[in-house]
């Protein structure tokens with residue numbers, strides 16, 4: 710039977726995956742990870758954003774891991790007094806993406822699955838953790854956990870994702886030219902990537 714167009718390959722870690730180390734220039738465990746962009750919905754200090762705060766976490770196996778914190782605001786409600794579920798998925802996208810960036814960059818999310826395990830009351834704090842479980846070529850397999858109000862609090866959500874390493878041309882070809890130019894990319898570079 711033909712696969713449905715919405716069916717993607719599995720997110721299970723392949724048997725030939727290897728555990729990637731942090732890039733030598735990545736921050737060390739305990740150090741904060743600054744926003745990767747001043748306007749990012751996930752990590753920048755923008756009024757409407759998630760405003761996640763990050764640090765590099767220790768990984769017992771020597772791999773790449775991050776810890777992050779997010780305070781749940783009244784403007785993030787879905788059900789009354791509870792976090793909108795899509796925002797947990799957005800938080801996982803950011804947190805899992807940030808741990809991948811400790812290994813290699815740039816990467817983009819190809820697939821992300823969220824399991825919602827408990828309601829998340831507005832006013833509480835999410836403590837998120839993510840780890841790169843393995844790499845096969847361009848593919849990075851990542852998992853994450855969100856806990857309520859403490860680093861060892863009850864699990865409210867878990868996630869699995871596949872990120873793919875891309876070249877800078879991914880952004881040069883697809884991002885809005887004015888946003889690239891604001892980062893210092895020349896119109897000529899954008900034209901060349903798109904020709």
Ligand SMILES: CCCCCCCCCCCC(=O)SCCNC(=O)CCNC(=O)[C@H](O)C(C)(C)COP(=O)(O)OP(=O)(O)OC[C@H]1O[C@@H](n2cnc3c(N)ncnc32)[C@H](O)[C@@H]1OP(=O)(O)O
Nearest residue numbers: 717718719806815816817818819820871873875877880881
């Ligand atoms: C200048 C300033 C910069 C500034 C840089 C700043 C960086 C900021 C980063 C922000 C990150 C994001 O927000 S990401 C935002 C959300 N994500 C996106 O927009 C990505 C949209 N999707 C895409 O562009 C594309 O589908 C890609 C790049 C993900 C994949 O396309 P591709 O590169 O052509 O790769 P493709 O051949 O299709 O697939 C390669 C392998 O991966 C597998 N694969 C592909 N998709 C999936 C999937 N969903 N689930 C399972 N497996 C998959 C394929 O089966 C294949 O396996 P095999 O046959 O090899 O075994």
